Every structure is written in C-alpha cells, then in structure tokens.
Amino acid sequence: MSNPLAISTVSAAFLRRILSAANAAVPNAKVRLGAPTAKLAEDAAPLVNLHLYRVEPNAAHANDHLPTRGATGQMRGPSKLALNLHYVMSFYGNHDTFEPDLMLGEVMLALEHEPLLSKATIRNAIDDNEELEDSDLEAALARLRVTRQLMTIDDFSKIWSIFYQVPYALSLSYEVNHVVIETSDRPPIATPVAHPGLWVSPVSTLRLDAAGTAPASSIPPVWGSSLHVAGRGLSKPGLELEVDGGGLVMTGVTQSETTLTVPLDAPTFGGAELTVGVHRLQAIVPKIRADQPDHLRTRSNALAFALSPAITVGAISAPPGGATATGTVDIGFTPSILSDQAVRLLLDDRNPATPAQVVLPGRIPVAGGPNAASLTFSFVSLPRGDYLVRADVDGLLSPVTLDRTPGSATYGQITGPELSL
Structure with missing residues (x-):
C-alpha cells in the first residue's frame, strides 16, 4: 500500500527505465513525460515520449479491502484503490539513421527482460524528483509489473484521435499493475479483551422453510388458530422461537424434526395479542452451556409469515x-x-x-x-x-x-x- 503519490512515482520510475534503454540504443537520447505534440515530430530529435492516458480499477484486487467500516460506521481500516495504469510510448528521431526503430527495439527488449519496476529504480526516481520525496511506493508490498498490450491499428487510431492535430509516431502501449493507494486515516485501536474465551459449536441444520395454516402451506392463518411451520432440525430440546424479536412461551408448541405447530393465542405470546400484518419468525438453538452468550447461539434464517383478520x-x-x-x-x-x-x-x-x-x-x-x-x-x-x-x-x-x-x-x-x- 502507498499514498496518492504512487501514480506519479510509477510514471517517474517507468521514465527512468526507458531512459537507460533508449541511451543504450542512441547516445544522448532523451525521454519526456506528457501528451505527444506536433513539435516533437518536427524537431526529429532522438526522444521517447511516455504518456499516461488511462487509469482503471484492477479487477482482481478491487475488493481486497472491503469492508472499511463496521456495522456502526466505525472505521476498520483505510480506504484503498487497486489500479492499472495504461501508458502510450512514442518514439521520435531521425528516420534516415533508424533512431526511432533502434530505441523501440532496445526499450521493448529491456522491458521484456525485466518486467518489474525494482525498488532501486523507484528509490532513484524519488531521489531525482523533489516533488516525490514523500512517496512511500518503495515500501509497498505489491510488485509493479510492466506488461505490453496488444494493440491493433484501429486501437491506436482511437487513442491517437485524442491528440488534436498531432501526427502519428511509432508507438507502443504498456500497462503497469497493480498500483495500490490508500488514505492516511488509521482506525482506532481496539479496547483490549478483559476475559478472552473460545466457543466451538457444531454446524446446525436448523432451517425454516414455510409457515401457514397447514404444513408446507403459505396461506396466512388467523388469531386463535395455529401456525404450522415447516423446516429442518426443529425437534431440538430447548429450542426457542422469536416473533418480531420477542420470545414465545414454548409450553403449547408441538415439535417434530420437520414441523412446528405454534398456537396463535395470548398464552403463547406472553399475554399479548399479535396484530394483523406481516411478522418475522426465527428459531434459536438452546445454549451449549449456561454461561454461553446469547449472541453466540445458533439461529435459523428469518422467515416472514402473515396474520389475517x-x-x-x-x-x-x-x-x-x-x-x-x-x-x-x-x-x-x-x-x-x-x-x-x-x-x-x-x-x-x-x-x-x-x-x-x-x-x-x-x-x-x-x-x-x-x-x-x-x-x-x-x-x-x-x-x-x-x-x-x-x-x-x-x-x-x-x-x-x-x-x-x-x-x-x-x-x-x-x-x-x-x-x-
């Protein structure tokens, strides 16, 4: 991970790699960062132009950091972006002495031989540019890979159309991935655990499938009749039921492995009367031990049922x-x-x-x-x-x-x- 200066640092390090390869082919060749211009072709000086023309999310790592906040909105970690940087590389020089061709061949071979931007190259790029002195890209865990992209004539014509009245020059397209930048925010340090504990419980088969006037029926019942619930794992001794978050009195509830019969009367609902409408039903397995916290008890899925008048x-x-x-x-x-x-x-x-x-x-x-x-x-x-x-x-x-x-x-x-x- 690194700060937002990582994108500029990648461009500077990439430029440095190109410079050494271009000078190996044509002495005194220069490199330039920015969009191509018509004057570069007119000057015909040996030069490699590098332009960052597109930035897109890295699909493989786009969701590595989720979620950054908890259910209460408290930050769990910094926000991060995984990016791929797309560059177009153009070669200029004297065509009579094959300068663009020589630089192109040397640069392609160098990037094929060593497709990674090394920490030494990144460090030297930071040292050469005082604007990047606060960059921490060198310490990033992700390795930056330079990959040549296969571009057709049609692809290059579309890219070159964004450069207004600039004649086409011999060009290549490269991608650098994956560049990860993050915010400088840091989550609060968690309160230490006073009483550590470990709870292990078997995987439950508890499940609710349907609820209605009869088993496997979804027709809404009425008050004073019975609610028939179909599911699995319903015969557990000590099983509890909740309707809209309130516990039911299980005395009159009939249990089997696949069905429950719940009387819709005041004694079952603690003396209260259930209102007409849609309600939420959930089953809860009994505690493994008396001191087991309630939030660690296994619960079934929540099932909606309706009560008709x-x-x-x-x-x-x-x-x-x-x-x-x-x-x-x-x-x-x-x-x-x-x-x-x-x-x-x-x-x-x-x-x-x-x-x-x-x-x-x-x-x-x-x-x-x-x-x-x-x-x-x-x-x-x-x-x-x-x-x-x-x-x-x-x-x-x-x-x-x-x-x-x-x-x-x-x-x-x-x-x-x-x-x-």
Missing part, C-alpha cells in the same frame, strides 16, 4: 322494504385493528347470475389512536340480497368459511360469512 358479522341496521337498503353493519375483528391500519369491507353478491362486488370504506387511519375490536360500515342504496363478506386490512383478506361436512348439499362450497338484506 378474522371477522364476525354483527348488527345490521337498515329500514325494511324496497329493492335497496341504506344503513350500517357492525363487523367484529379478531385481533383488534390498529388505528393506523387501512380497512375496507368487500361484499360479493351471492347470486351467480348477477356477480358484483361492493366496497365499503372503513375509518380513516390515524397514527396513535385507539385500537378497534369492531367497526361500523355504512352502505347506501345497496340492492337487497345475500352477500359474501370479507375484510381487507392493509392488503390481508379475512378468510371465508368452507362447508367440510361430507354429504352436505353445500360440501366444498363457500358458506360464509354472509350479510343478508
């Missing part, structure tokens, strides 16, 4: 007579509806010849208001007849009643709840 049709208030009715109907809810939950009532005409649905809006949701065990819905000019009643609470529908009596005339059909006008 159960309804009862109460008093209906509507004057008799006429083809239509205007009035109100009381609907009881189990569990109680929270004040900020959106509620509406769905009435489906039971006459198959004229199927239709009427939607009765409920109260306006208000944060912080009282819960409601029942709500009154108003209807206006509703055609008289029989209606199937369902409640929609935040998108969760109350279940319907099916006739499960064998031999019944309505066996397998929906029989309620109904509203009759």
